[in-house]
Amino acid sequence: MSPDVLTLQNLEAWSRAGASLAVLGHPIEHSISPAMHNAALRHLAATRPELGSWQYFRFDVEPASLPEALERLHQKGFRGLNLTVPHKILALDCVASIDEAARPCGAVNTLLWQERGWRGFNTDGYGLAAGIRDTLHCELAGAKIVLLGAGGAARGAAVECVQRGCASLTIINRSRESLDALLALVRSIGGAVAIRGVVAAEMTPEITAGALVINATSAGLRSTDAMPLNLAQVNRPAAVFDMIYNPPRTALLREADRLGIPAANGLSMLVHQGAKALEIWTAAPAHVTAPLMDAAARAALR
Numbered sequence: 001m002s003p004d005v006l007t008l009q010n011l012e013a014w015s016r017a018g019a020s021l022a023v024l025g026h027p028i029e030h031s032i033s034p035a036m037h038n039a040a041l042r043h044l045a046a047t048r049p050e051l052g053s054w055q056y057f058r059f060d061v062e063p064a065s066l067p068e069a070l071e072r073l074h075q076k077g078f079r080g081l082n083l084t085v086p087h088k089i090l091a092l093d094c095v096a097s098i099d100e101a102a103r104p105c106g107a108v109n110t111l112l113w114q115e116r117g118w119r120g121f122n123t124d125g126y127g128l129a130a131g132i133r134d135t136l137h138c139e140l141a142g143a144k145i146v147l148l149g150a151g152g153a154a155r156g157a158a159v160e161c162v163q164r165g166c167a168s169l170t171i172i173n174r175s176r177e178s179l180d181a182l183l184a185l186v187r188s189i190g191g192a193v194a195i196r197g198v199v200a201a202e203m204t205p206e207i208t209a210g211a212l213v214i215n216a217t218s219a220g221l222r223s224t225d226a227m228p229l230n231l232a233q234v235n236r237p238a239a240v241f242d243m244i245y246n247p248p249r250t251a252l253l254r255e256a257d258r259l260g261i262p263a264a265n266g267l268s269m270l271v272h273q274g275a276k277a278l279e280i281w282t283a284a285p286a287h288v289t290a291p292l293m294d295a296a297a298r299a300a301l302r
């Protein structure tokens, strides 16, 4: 493991003068969040010297250790945390309070230190909407959405699509259990949006034409992964957005390229959700730090 991947053992002798931030995940070795956040903090420190001593770390934390990790990081005074796979849903049971906008998602990706415990936020939906706007020039409002997946990231995405007034939402997932849980969640806030769910293996090729396809599954993280949806089998999508950014071109995106469908990976989403988290911790506007994080992320991936 890389020496800058920390574990709970590193907390035993932890003492820093400046504020500490961190991302927790398992695995975490691939995370470029420290590069993004530390670059933005260095830039902000030029006009806000108090941020000069802030630093962002990454911790490998297994799911069973998450409650203990969150308690110890709170005791050590970490100012803020990001949560990635597989902690976003698990953390709900460990927060003292939850931001109103994050409540319907049933998942949190950003925690803010408060005296009586962590306050949970979800910036994934914001990151998704901003990323899709930047890369595909599409708005979620009024769009026919086909969402692949029903895990933590799909929850934030589905809630954002519904809250922004998408025209329809079709959720396709491998297993029925998590699909049904997500359908129940979005139907409780769905209002007039037409919502339906399909188990991937039972899918028939009757998907609405001109949909924006969003991949929120982890299928594609490994180069051997099959596509979570065969684009050639469905009505011509308007565009494809894959939340995965490493590898930069998954099989799904390569297929979209081959079919001439506009397609983008999830790097822009990563950047915008990160910039929004930093805004929660420092009050630095997300639109100011996003370009800095984007440059740092691209450099880290190179």
Ligand code: NDP
Pocket: 084, 085, 086, 088, 124, 127, 148, 149, 150, 151, 152, 153, 154, 173, 174, 175, 176, 178, 179, 215, 216, 217, 218, 219, 221, 225, 228, 243, 244, 245, 266, 267, 269, 270, 271, 273
């Ligand atoms: P979860 O583990 O919570 O959910 C994984 C989802 O992927 C589930 O719906 C699961 O289906 C499905 N899935 C897993 N493997 C396969 C497969 N081989 N074929 C089809 N479906 C599969 O993960 P998250 O929701 O937190 O993350 C999902 C993806 O989104 C990850 O790749 C992550 O890196 C990416 N992401 C990117 C972000 C960004 O900023 N760009 C932000 C957040 C996430 P089932 O329910 O059947 O198990």
